Amino acid sequence: MSTSSPDASVSPQEDEPHFGGLSGRLNWLRAGVLGANDGIVSVAAIVVGVAGASSAAPVILAAGSAALVGGAISMALGEYVSVSTQRDSQHALIEKERAELRDDPDGELEELAGLYEGRGLSAQTAKQVAVELTNKDALKAHLAMELNIDESDVVSPWSAAGASALSFLIGGVLPLLAILLPPEPLRVPVTFVVVLIALAATGVTGAILGGARVLRGTLRVVIGGALALLATFAIGSALGTSGVV
Numbered sequence: 001m002s003t004s005s006p007d008a009s010v011s012p013q014e015d016e017p018h019f020g021g022l023s024g025r026l027n028w029l030r031a032g033v034l035g036a037n038d039g040i041v042s043v044a045a046i047v048v049g050v051a052g053a054s055s056a057a058p059v060i061l062a063a064g065s066a067a068l069v070g071g072a073i074s075m076a077l078g079e080y081v082s083v084s085t086q087r088d089s090q091h092a093l094i095e096k097e098r099a100e101l102r103d104d105p106d107g108e109l110e111e112l113a114g115l116y117e118g119r120g121l122s123a124q125t126a127k128q129v130a131v132e133l134t135n136k137d138a139l140k141a142h143l144a145m146e147l148n149i150d151e152s153d154v155v156s157p158w159s160a161a162g163a164s165a166l167s168f169l170i171g172g173v174l175p176l177l178a179i180l181l182p183p184e185p186l187r188v189p190v191t192f193v194v195v196l197i198a199l200a201a202t203g204v205t206g207a208i209l210g211g212a213r214v215l216r217g218t219l220r221v222v223i224g225g226a227l228a229l230l231a232t233f234a235i236g237s238a239l240g241t242s243g244v245v
Contacts, residue, residue: 029209031160032167035075037202039171041225043067044195045232047179051188052236057180060187064176071172076165083160090149097142108142109134115145174198192229199225 046067050060101108109130116126133141143149178194179187199221207217 031079032163033202033206033209035164035167036171037199037206037221038075039068039071039168040174040195040198040202041228042071042168043172044175044178044191044225045228047175048188048191048229049232049236051179051191052233052238053240054236055184055187057184060179061176064179068169068172068176072165072168075168076161079164080157080161083155083157087155087157090155093147093149094139094143097147098139101138101142105134105138108138112142112145171198171202188233192226195229196222196226 043064047060047064050063054060112134113123113127113130116129117123119126121129130141140150175191175195175198179191182190200218203218203221204214206212206221207214210217
């Protein structure tokens with residue numbers, strides 16, 4: 001990292017994201033809601049499509065179970081790969097910061113002071129804060145201020161994969177039960193109602209967590225889910241009527 005004079009503001013390195021993000025807990029909760037939403041829509045679309053072609057409960061159960069398990073594994077794998085990449089990036093940034101503190105401690109101190117000065121502190125106060133934090137834990141101070149990273153809170157790909165799979169399973173079980181438990185004539189209508197109510201709930205929750213407008217966010221999820229159900233049911237019904245299946 002470049003060294004600046006004590007009187008000049010120190011601009012962040014271009015290859016380091018000097019900005020804060022949403023809290024980890026909020027991100028995990030929102031990811032869980034999205035995973036559940038994916039499970040609801042994916043499994044519901046498949047079982048409704050199969051029900052449009054065949055009313056046989058064993059066929060619907062087999063298709064729904066395959067969609068549930070396959071979808072959960074796919075979600076877990078995708079999350080594992082994504083979070084592993086993020087974790088590797090975090091470790092690389094931590095090691096880079098550790099090396100910079102070892103090779104140029106004075107320059108890093110001035111950079112930290114400059115960053116605090118950029119946040120509105122006076123030059124004297126910023127320097128004092130930087131010195132005190134550096135004496136206590138230099139690496140932690142730089143990671144928090146420059147990269148918004150806590151060394152003890154690096155993301156776990158296994159936890160992310162498990163949470164993603166679990167949320168998908170929880171969401172996907174709902175339409176599977178909704179189409180299997182009612183009498184045959186009511187299977188599809190009940191599933192439509194249950195799924196749309198569940199999507200409305202996840203839409204409201206996701207909108208609140210994301211800071212978006214609740215009505216707009218909920219309508220997007222509900223309308224998208226309804227279109228998916230209608231499309232797969234229409235295709236299943238067409239195939240069943242034509243005698244293809």
